[in-house]
Amino acid sequence: MAQADDLIHQPLRLKIMAALYAEREGEPPEFSRLKAITQATDGNLGSHLTALEKAGYVEILKDHVGKRPRTRAAVTATGAKAFRGHVAYLRELVEGID
Amino acid sequence: MVLSKTEAAAALADIQETTRRGATLRGYRIGGPIMMLWSVIWMLGYLSMGLLPSHQWGWVWLVLDTIGAVGSIVLARPADRATKASVGRSGGQSLKMIGGMAVAIVFVMSTFYVLRPTDPNAYLAFPGLMVGAIYAAAGVFVAGRYLGIGAVMFALTLVGFYAFPETLAFWMASASVAMFVSGVWLARA
Numbered sequence: 001m002a003q004a005d006d007l008i009h010q011p012l013r014l015k016i017m018a019a020l021y022a023e024r025e026g027e028p029p030e031f032s033r034l035k036a037i038t039q040a041t042d043g044n045l046g047s048h049l050t051a052l053e054k055a056g057y058v059e060i061l062k063d064h065v066g067k068r069p070r071t072r073a074a075v076t077a078t079g080a081k082a083f084r085g086h087v088a089y090l091r092e093l094v095e096g097i098d
Numbered sequence: 099m100v101l102s103k104t105e106a107a108a109a110l111a112d113i114q115e116t117t118r119r120g121a122t123l124r125g126y127r128i129g130g131p132i133m134m135l136w137s138v139i140w141m142l143g144y145l146s147m148g149l150l151p152s153h154q155w156g157w158v159w160l161v162l163d164t165i166g167a168v169g170s171i172v173l174a175r176p177a178d179r180a181t182k183a184s185v186g187r188s189g190g191q192s193l194k195m196i197g198g199m200a201v202a203i204v205f206v207m208s209t210f211y212v213l214r215p216t217d218p219n220a221y222l223a224f225p226g227l228m229v230g231a232i233y234a235a236a237g238v239f240v241a242g243r244y245l246g247i248g249a250v251m252f253a254l255t256l257v258g259f260y261a262f263p264e265t266l267a268f269w270m271a272s273a274s275v276a277m278f279v280s281g282v283w284l285a286r287a
Contacts, residue, residue: 004099004100004101006099009099009101009109011109011112014109014112014113014116015112015113015116018112018113018116018117018120019116019117019120022116022117022120022121023120023124026124029120033123036119036123036287037116037119037120037123038116039119087110087113089106090101090106090107090109090110090113091106091110093101093103093106094103094106094107094110096103
C-alpha cells in the first residue's frame with residue numbers, strides 16, 4: 001500500500017505540488033503565477049515553498065529577465081515521486097483498498 | 099498520519115481543482131499571442147475590405163486566414179507539449195485548432211450561400227458576431243475570460259453595424275485594437 005506524505009498533505013503544499021507537478025515538463029512557473037494557481041498569499045506561498053525546498057521536493061530558481069528579478073519554482077524528481085506516492089495513497093483510501 | 103476517506107477525497111478534489119486552474123491560466127497565456135496575431139489579421143482583412151473592390155475580398159481573406167492558421171499552429175505548440183506532459187499523450191491542440199477554424203469558415207460561407215444577404219454590411223458584420231459568439235460560448239463552458247472578450251467583440255460589431263454603416267469595414271478594422279488588448283490581457287494571466 002502507498003504511504004501518506006505528511007509534508008505534502010498540508011493543503012497549500014498539496015496545491016503547490018499539484019501545480020508544479022502539472023508543469024514539470026514545461027517552463028517552471030513564476031512565483032506570481034504559482035500564487036494565482038494556488039490562490040495563496042505572498043507570505044504563505046513563500047514559507048511553504050521554503051519548507052518544500054528544504055525537503056528537496058522543490059527547486060527555487062532565481063534569475064533576471066532584463067533588469068527584472070524573476071523567481072520560479074520547479075518540482076524535483078524526488079518531489080515528483082513523493083507527490084505520485086501521496087496521490088496513490090489518497091486514491092487507495094478513497095477506493096477502499098487495503 | 100491517518101486520514102479518513104472524506105479527507106482523502108477532499109484532498110484529491112483540491113488537486114484536481116488546482117490542476118484545472120493551472121491549465122486554464124496556461125491556456126490563457128498560449129491563447130493570448132494567438133489572439134494578438136488574429137487581431138492583426140482581422141485589421142488587415144477589414145482594411146482590405148474597405149479599400150479594395152468586393153471581388154478581391156475572398157483572395158485577401160484566403161491568404162490572411164492561411165497565415166493566421168499557420169501562425170496559430172506554431173504558437174499552440176507549447177500547449178501540445180504541456181498536454182503531453184500532463185496526461186502522457188498529445189492533446190492534438192494543433193489539429194483541434196485547424197478543425198475549429200475549418201468549421202467556422204465552412205459555417206460562414208454556407209450561411210452566406212443560403213441566406214444570400216443583399217446588404218454588403220451583413221458580410222462585414224456576420225464574422226464579427228460569430229467570432230464574438232464563439233468566444234462567449236468558450237467563456238461560459240471553458241475559461242471565463244473569453245466571455246468578456248466575446249461580449250466586447252459582439253457589442254463592437256453591433257455598434258458599428260448600426261452606428262457607422264458607411265464606414266463599417268474601417269470600424270471593424272479599428273475594433274481589432276480591442277482584440278489585441280484582449281490578447282495582451284490573456285497573455286499576462
